[in-house]
Amino acid sequence: MMLLETKLLTKIYGGLTAVEAVDFSLRQGLVHALIGPNGAGKSTFVGMVSGRTPATSGEVWFDGQNISAWPAHKRMRLGMAYTFQITAIYARLSLFENIALAQGMRDQDAALDALGRVGLDERLDQLAGDLSYGHQRLLEFAMGVAQSPRLLILDEPTQGLSESEIAGFNTLIRSLAGETTILLIEHNMDVVMSLADEVTVLQQGRVLSSGTPETVSADPLVQDAYLGRETC
């Protein structure tokens, strides 16, 4: 069953068409990667899906409901979670506060459990701002997971992470497989290839190609535009 579907989703900023009539569908339980060069409209598209950016036209369906007119917070309540491209956590609040706000309840154990999943079970009362950049991104990821969402949207989650942190991230995503559907914007091709069940390539706001990682990377159109020609 399709958890998320968009129909002719379009966003026009003044004269520029950032996203043009994108039809997209996301099957429940899969990890779907959205790739494309900078400025292809990935963040704008995800913004429209999450409700952060108002769509110029087109529809967004979630779990069989038309949520095109819903404000962002209602969509989140419906079962979405969103992590920002630029880390957005409560720097001046403690780790516990950050997680408690995500979980909507103040339960120490649940918080420790959520933090444990990303290996952040340091002191709960430490200020989030004092964490290293990598740990802050993991905290944001933990806050997303802590909402036990049906759809987790990750906007370039591995950006700025070290190799070991990326490996840790991959195991995390696999641990969620089946339970949570993941929409992933990613530049790191290794991560995409190893995690994604399906891939969609965007270019100049249009869908260039969609399918399994293998079919997409073999697709000549994609190679010309994005991956570069295979030279043996």
Place this chain on the structure above:
Amino acid sequence: MEFGPHLLLATLEGAVGAAVLALTALGLSLVFGVMRVVNVAHGEFYMLGAVVAWFVASAMSAHPAFGFMAAVLIAPAMAGLVAILADRLVLKRLHYDPEATIVATIGILYIMQQTALMTFGPEARPVAPPFNTRIPLPWLEYGENGFNLFYPWGLSTTSYKLFVIAAAAVILVSFALFLSRSRFGLIMRATQLDRETALTFGIPVERVYSLVFGLGAALAAFAAVLIVPIQQAHYLMGADPLLLSFIVVIIGGLGSLRGTVVAALLIGMSDGIISVFFSPTLAKILATLLVALVLVFRPQGLYGKKRA
């Protein structure tokens, strides 16, 4: 007085008000445009200009014109210096954080007001205008034998008021040229567009901010020097110009200089003309509510760029 002459007189008076308001609001808009901070003490720099003008004029015993000439130079310079000092000592340390700047400039407002009370005193003190001859104005009337010219009772203006309008216009035009033609004008516009990029181009943004803050204060002080021969210098005179400048800058669009001048003309003239029809207090209520609603429904004002 019949309706026609009354309207002409109200328009002329409105023009004087608009001229001074345009200069004052230009200072506020410049500071906000380039530095993205609101200077709540802007009215006090206006007052400082008037007070310094009085000190200079009363010190020069020669013909008032010399006193006025000196004041036109000294007052804006003094206000600019005080502003630059305030920027260096306070605003820079706050890294121009919008909210902190508002609080800091409120503090500066009280400091300047109280210092003026202690040095200048509580009275309203006049400054002699360089020249002030009364000019009766003719009015055209279509009588039995065609048009004839007559001088309605009370329809007049003074040479100094016309001078104020002209001087303000000259300053506005030269400022526009300065902004568009001169090197520093280019630097200011660059800093306004994008602070980071300006930095990478080697523009000393901190120094530009100080100079812009000083320039904004100087413009307000200059407006005060123009108006002080008509109105007196008083230590509490800064409050009204501040509110009016806010009104003008918002309706004209925060940071848009062209919008500021147009809005100043609009508000200045309407203030004169509205009082012909409505009760003045009602007119002021409408103007203030209009501003709030403009900000609510059209945040970028008339000419401002839509904030991304």
Place this chain on the structure above:
Amino acid sequence: MSPSARSFLLHLGVIAGLFVLCFTLSDYHQGNLARIMVLATYAIGYNVLFGYTGLLSLGHAMFFAAGMYGLGLAMQYGGMSPVPAFAVGILTAAVLSVVVGVLALRTIGVAFMIVTLMFAQSVFLIILYFGTWTRGDEGFVIPQAARQVLGMDLTDPLIRYLAALLLFSSALLITARMMQVRFGRVLIAVRENEERTQMLGYDVFRHKFLAVLISGSISGAAGAAYGLLFGYVGATFASVQYSIFPLLWVLLGGAGTTIGPLVGAVFMFYLIDYSSGFTNAYMLIAGLALVLLVLFARAGIMGEVRRRWAPWLP
């Protein structure tokens, strides 16, 4: 002991302390403290919006004046007795907060500050415009005879002090409790990072709107109490200076702390009262205080105490 229990004890301690002071202080300081508690309630109202939700308003005098005139006009022309008139005062401020909230919350940051400033200026001018009833800037006196509640004379210093204490402690306990439940936590979240809060599924607009409503109503209650306890209602209390005072008290006392507003109001009152003895330039001192505060102690007195010694402080 859990932080919430410790902070509850703190608040009880403050209220008990104020109660004891009622009988130990000299008449002069008792009279001052009664006034300070009413003004501190106004600051508590302001703190809900500025300290906890992070919205800088420069127009709270309109809520204070709305409460004051709501009560004053109800008593003077409606012939109401103090208690219903007090309710009318709070209601007037609440209605004004709804109108201002719906409009002003469409803007952000500097624009919000200017919109509140403009609304407050219009309320001030409206009060002047309807001078025939409001007596404009001259204002009017609520006769001593009318200021009786349940047989108790509110003009008696002791009863006035206890009434002010009742007002202050209810505002303190309400806001303290509010900041412990989820609603208060979300307000802090909105202050810290509005975008992130929105994407955690919280209706940010509704929370900010409720914050304006609560803040306006508490400020209105303080305005009504000031009119009732001190017998004077005037347009001066809608002027810009009375929007800047609560900002000064909250900043000085510690924005985003529960007892900061009281500390700030006491400190500022006695700073001016003491310094007006040897110089009439006390507004210079207030100005300097504002500048130094924002430069070096942005967290204010209780904010610094919390940072250095008592992180659990609410």
Place this chain on the structure above:
Amino acid sequence: MERGPNQMLPTGRVEMTQKLITSRRSLLKGAAAGGLLTASPLVSRFASAQSSAPIKIGFQQHSTGIGAAYGRWYGRTTDAATKAINDAGGINGRPVEIIAEDDGTDPKRGAEVVEKFANQHGADVAFGTLFSHVVYGSAPAAGEQKIPYFVVSEGHHVASGKLNRYTLQPGITDVKSQVQAMAPYVSENLGKKVTMIFPDFAFGHDHRDFFTAAIAAQGGEVLEHIAIPPTETSFTKYFPKIPRDTEVLYHVMVGPAVLTFVKELGEFFGPSSPEIFGFIDSLEAVDLGSPGLEFLEGTYFWEGNPRYAQPDQTSFDRNFRAAVGVDDNGASVSDPSDVSTYSHMFGCWETLHVIKAGMEAADYQGPQDRQKLIEAVEAMSDMAESDAHPQGPKVFNGKTHQVFGRQYISRVENGKLTRVHSTSVEDTLYPDEVDYTTMAF
């Protein structure tokens, strides 16, 4: 805390406008504090009094805010009156000590200051407020603290009955009596068709209501009421509303922008203008020789107290000027450009003398005799022209707590104000609106 604000300015530079006479009072304060009183020559004069502790009078002064210009001259007159009273043996043989507090021309601070006088300073009485919104804000506090509160405000609020039995105004006449007394002279000598220009707040509304009624009683009429908002700074746009057939223009603008108002009035009319009748409030503390006021020549002004010494100047007026340090042009002796608020400040002098007369009539010993003091003042009626009442003879109405006295009309003749008419006290009387004596204390 004792008065002495201007001597200890942090900026060190003596305030430009501060010409305080180092009065005996600050010496007294030093002496009392330092226990020198016994050695100083004052002691012999006060030795006979039962308790030689000074009588403390709380002076609520507008040192800052919109009333600061008046506040400064009220302060000087208060110092001069205190010195005169002390030189004449004080009150009941005890020296008078003034405790001044700045209320910033603000109603909230005003109430606090009255409470401070009653509880902190232990003042016997409070006195000195001028601006009506501060009087309204502070009077309830005086009523609750049960401290006699002598206002020097010219407002009609005391006589209107809105305040309490502790608030009195025995030293200055109120606006209703002043305005009412003007109507006969204006309608007989200047004209019957009047246009009124006044500030659009309570003080201006009093003028509008009282004068409109009074001129109608004289058979005149007010053609147009022109109300100008208090914060206005340019006025020419209002003058076209003046009907052409106006015979007399009645104006009473106040506030910092008032000089602009008068100048623009002159510029608007030029050579041909109707008779102009104004209230000196517009030009208090303003030199008539200021640039732009030339057109005032030949126009009329109400004066509470003739600013320029008149040919028939009484010895009382001469002594008053000498005591306060004011020359024959109504300006400070030490700085001719520093013009006084001569039509208002006499109220402080006369109020202090009424307090002295009241305390002596009531044999006032201390706060326990405050009610006796009020009753003693309420019993007063005739106040002869004397050193205590240099402005002129007065009649005090114990029921309404308001004093009535002569009003003066002057005409500007070659740059000076010459008195051309003085009304009788009877012209200024009006029916009582309240009887405070029936109220409980």
